[in-house]
Amino acid sequence: MKKVSWLLTLLLVGMPTFALAAGTIDGGSKQAINWSAIGMFVGFVMLTLVITYWAAKRTASAADFYSAGGGITGFQNGLAIAGDYMSAASFLGISGLVYTSGYDGLIYSVGWLVGWPIVTFLIAEQLRNLGKFTFADVTSFRLGQTDIRILAACGSLVTVAFYLIAQMVGAGKLIQLLFGLDYWIAVVLVGGLMMIYVTFGGMKATTWVQIIKAVLLLAGATFMAGAVLYKFGFSPEALFAKATEVHPKKIAIMEPGSLISNPLSAISLGLALMFGTAGLPHILMRFFTVKDAQAARKSVFYATGFIGYFYVLTFIIGFGAITLVSTDATFLDASILEKTKSGIAAIKGGSNMAAIHLANAVGGNLFLGFISAVAFATILAVVSGLALAGASSISHDLYGMVIKRGAANEQDEIRVSKIATLVLGVLAIFLGIVFENQNVAFMVGLAFAIAASCNFPVLVMSIFWKGLTTRGALIGGFLGLISAVVGVVLSPAVWEATLGYAKGSAPIKLDNPALFSMAIAFAGIWLFSILDRSKRAAIDRDGFDAQFVRSQTGIGAASATTH
Amino acid sequence: MINLARIERDPNYQELVRRRSSLGWRLSLIMLVVYFGFILLVAYAPKFLGTPLGSGVMTIGIPIGLSVIVLAFVLTGIYVRQANSSYDVLVRKIVEENRP
Secondary structure, X not given: OHHXXXXXXXXXXXXXXXXXXXXXXXXXXXXXXXXXXXXXXXXHHHHHHHHHHHHHHOOXXXXXXXXXXXXXXXXXXXXXXXXXXXXXXXXXXXXHHHHHHOOHHHHHHHHHHOHHHHHHHHHHHHHHHHOOXXXXXXXXXXXXXXXXXXXXXXXXXXXXXXXXXXXXXXXXXXXXXXXXXXXXXXXXXXXXXXXXXXXXXXXXXXXXXXXXXXXXXXXXXXXXXXXXXXXXXXXXXXXXHHHHHHOOOHHHHHOOOOOOOOHHHHHHHHHHHHHHXXXXXXXXXXXXXXXXXXXXXXXXXXXXXXXXXXXXXXXHHHHHHHHHOOOOHHHEOHHHXXXXXXXXXXXXXXXXXXXXXXXXXXXXXXXXXXXXHHHHHHHHHHHHHHHHHHHHHHHHHHHXXXXXXXXXXXXXXXXXXXXXXXXXXXXXXXXXXXXOOOOOHHHHHHHHHHHHHHXXXXXXXXXXXXXXXXXXXXXXHHHXXXXXXXXXXXXXXXXXXXXXXXXXXXXXXXXXXXXXXXXXXXXXXHHHHHOOOOHHHHHHHHOHHHXXXXXXXXXXXXXXXXX | OOOXXXXXXXXXXXXXXXXXXXXXXXXXXXXXXXXXXHHHHHHXXXXXXXXXXXXXXXXXXXXXHHHHHHHHHHHHHHHHHHHHHHHHHHHHHHHHHOOO
């Protein structure tokens, strides 16, 4: 079952969440209180609260609240998007994966990056030209508002909910380890700060928190990778040579290991990684914070660059940790070391702590504090982005467009989203505490699978296929959503590992359902659209040409400012 | 109101759509082929990726993996450059010519 756990690891770190750490940092032991980390973190929180205060004074209209008034530049938005991707999971998770198995970490990095070009070529501009605040604006452009908004809101909220829970649990576990605080305090802290950022500062504050965090993370990772290479005279060959010498798997860490052995599973996972990216509501929302389509496409270009650069750094950091952490008794658990004789297995706090220990090894206590604080800041930023996406879906799609039929007063809509944020925050804290000792892996798998099988197919078909009808999108989208849920429950990861049935008894052998759930969604959308002879269907098809012209040229696109 | 039929007949518009979609789908195809090619290599030919480069421990898999990352960035760059230099010019022309 090693393969399964690896694929799961791959899947988990493949997301801007913190579930991986939740899965493996569970030693339960609390560290001594880490004052330098707490000091740095308090500094970060102060800075972000000042920004929130500043943003709050400038947030008056719905456009300010949902999309920062469209005033974010392409470069800034690139950093913010990258920030959503360079989560604590990808930073600690990939470097931990490289630490334990070398080359396999790189395979994951590749899988996660390749979704971005697809987003640029096929979605980014069209989204910006057609939408206003949420991606449901795009899908309901020519389709029946009510049904489509409900479908999109379901897809978004389910994705956001599962992500949020996984994030909260991960945050609690990490903070226990890094700061020496109690689990529940950590969860309340994250939930509370998130509510402050989102309700007072809206998208502007959330974006700036994300940008600051991205810069700190890139700077910290650059310093670490630089320090590692410096020790080896800037020769990667020397670094790799030393790593293969001290790692128990020796030269095998330089080639693919047990990460992928079933090609079908690999392809399914690849699909989920690629297209899940293009269906995540909190990422899609970022395309509305910029001025126009040109800025939208530029921001993905910058984001791809930052993310790619960051992955190269984590690869070096992972190898650096093999050479500097696994050979240093201060970072190892003596009792495990005695049993296994392997520095890799004996690392304190599990492999996800590799980068944290390396920070200590190359930069001392103060730098350790810095990296710990950045890791925590990362969770805060991602949680805020998620909460805003969920709240917008409730206030803009459900309240504004479904309940009030587009006639909602702007101030009421903002008030609803603030209430929604508070409810989401309280719920996230509550569920974070309830799920403390649950394996959150399946929730993240579910979130990703739903994004790839419900949100993405409906979005891409509505942009490119004239024949799409409301009924087709509705049935196909819900089929995708349901089959993704069923596929995750029947997969080995949940059926065997979580529900406890015998090994090998899982009805579906794929670790991620994307291959079949995406196929079902697309087939359902196509079939029920071409069979649709209703009056509504004629309206849907007739509306395509106008939509297409606008998606290509931006003529008539909502300007993000309301003046 | 914008005149839909007029824009659709506009040769600039037709050129924009043709060029943009052909480039977009072609680049998407390249990315898909390269990525799934890489994954299949990992699944079926891990030993190939483990072939040492020269006399050291560096294997061929490392430059290959890094190239996929770099390729993703370069393809995005190609698209953005094309779009900024020529598609946006066409868009501006279309907007100018079809001002209501």
